[in-house]
Amino acid sequence: MQKIIYDGTYFSPKDCLECGQIFRFREYERGYIIFSGSEACYVYSDGENTVIECENSEYFYNFFDLARDYAQINNRIKGYDIPILSRAAEICRGVRILNQNREETIFSFIISQNNNIPRIKGIIEKICRALGERREFLGKEYYAFPFAAALASKPPEFYKTLGAGYRDVFLSNTSKRIADEGIDFLDKLSTPELKKQLLTYLGIGPKVADCISLFGFHRTDSFPVDTWIEKLYREDFSGTLTSRDKINAYFCQMFGEDSGLVQQYLFYAKRGNL
DNA sequence: CTCCAGGCTTTAG
DNA sequence: CTAAAGCATGGA
Numbered sequence: 001m002q003k004i005i006y007d008g009t010y011f012s013p014k015d016c017l018e019c020g021q022i023f024r025f026r027e028y029e030r031g032y033i034i035f036s037g038s039e040a041c042y043v044y045s046d047g048e049n050t051v052i053e054c055e056n057s058e059y060f061y062n063f064f065d066l067a068r069d070y071a072q073i074n075n076r077i078k079g080y081d082i083p084i085l086s087r088a089a090e091i092c093r094g095v096r097i098l099n100q101n102r103e104e105t106i107f108s109f110i111i112s113q114n115n116n117i118p119r120i121k122g123i124i125e126k127i128c129r130a131l132g133e134r135r136e137f138l139g140k141e142y143y144a145f146p147f148a149a150a151l152a153s154k155p156p157e158f159y160k161t162l163g164a165g166y167r168d169v170f171l172s173n174t175s176k177r178i179a180d181e182g183i184d185f186l187d188k189l190s191t192p193e194l195k196k197q198l199l200t201y202l203g204i205g206p207k208v209a210d211c212i213s214l215f216g217f218h219r220t221d222s223f224p225v226d227t228w229i230e231k232l233y234r235e236d237f238s239g240t241l242t243s244r245d246k247i248n249a250y251f252c253q254m255f256g257e258d259s260g261l262v263q264q265y266l267f268y269a270k271r272g273n274l
Numbered sequence: 275c276t277c278c279a280g281g282c283t284t285t286a287g
Numbered sequence: 288c289t290a291a292a293g294c295a296t297g298g299a
Contacts, residue, residue: 020280109280116279119297165295170282205282226280243289244281267280 002057008050010070012094013043019095019268021215023108023121024128024145033137035128036063037101038144040137055137065096065218077258077265084236085262088269095264098215102183104145105216110170110203112211119163126162127151151175170203177201191219206245220260223251229263232270 013031016022024035031044031051041054041063054060061067074093078086107127112120124145131146131154152175159168186194194217198209210224225233225244233239233247241247255262 110282112279113281114279114294115281115296116298119279123296160295163296166293167282167295203282207281211280224280227278228280271280 001053002055004052004054004057004061004066005046005049006052006064006066008045008048008094010074010093011050011064011066011096013045013050015092015094015268016064016096016098019092019264020117020271021098021211021264022100023112023117023124024104035142035145036098037104038133038135039063040135040142042138062099065099068096070096073258073261077255077262080255084269085266088265092265092268095261095268097218097220097260097264099218100215101145102186102212102216103148103178105212106178106183106201106204107145107151107171107175109208109211109215110174111164111167113167113203113205113208123163127159130158130162148175148179152179167203173202174204187217191221194219195222206248210248214260214263221252221257223248223255223259223263225251226267228267228270232266236270 017025017032017034022034022036025032028042029044031042033040033042039054039056039059041052041060043050043052045051052060052064074089077089080086108120108124111123128143128145131150132143135142135144151171154172156168156172159171164171186197189197191213194213195206195209198204198212199206204212207224207226210222213219214222214224225248230244230247233241239247239250241250251263252259
């Protein structure tokens, strides 16, 4: 077992996980167990530090984005001098933009549309249990997120029995495409080109594309606009725009490369009723 | 019972 | 181009 110890000021397990960017984790002893792709780790706060225990520290060093200076980014975001944002940036300062498994991010956020977080988690868990490789961590079994080929081997009806609802055809269709074509070519694209390509997959619209771009490809110039952000835009930014595309452009123009983290701060704070 | 959840696809105007 | 209907499911 390997161990990473990192200053906890801008790295809180609770903030990173419960801000809604990831669905496969659960509380365990002093913190959480997280699953990503085929990997697993145990993460917890130890006074001033955050501790990660895992078998693949290289993977989780990148996963938690530990090479980036979040103190500097957090400060810059407070510098926009928008009261509600400065407050959110202070209270949610433990949030980091995770570098998640790309295919897992794609399928997870296809499932997330018009859905609630507990049910999203349940559906993903069932998919892993049914199609993922069985593995072991801390003496207990878990299931990896399935490869696209495994997902592609199942018809829409299979996903409906797992509770995916009308998203069943999205999962079977898009998994077949990815099993055939791969997704490595997406990494070379600019953020606008990446979004344009993501929109060609069945089940991926503007909001889901922005989430995949941000959490799977670390494009921090993405700003996903969902029901919560739309509500926040009206109530806290006195916004009058109605189309989500325009609200997205409004925020991206304002925050540039900080868009992604700003969005997570605001989303997390708004859902927590700040 | 209705309404909502990290919206998207399809069809109509 | 924009607008709106329809969509599975489960919890409040």
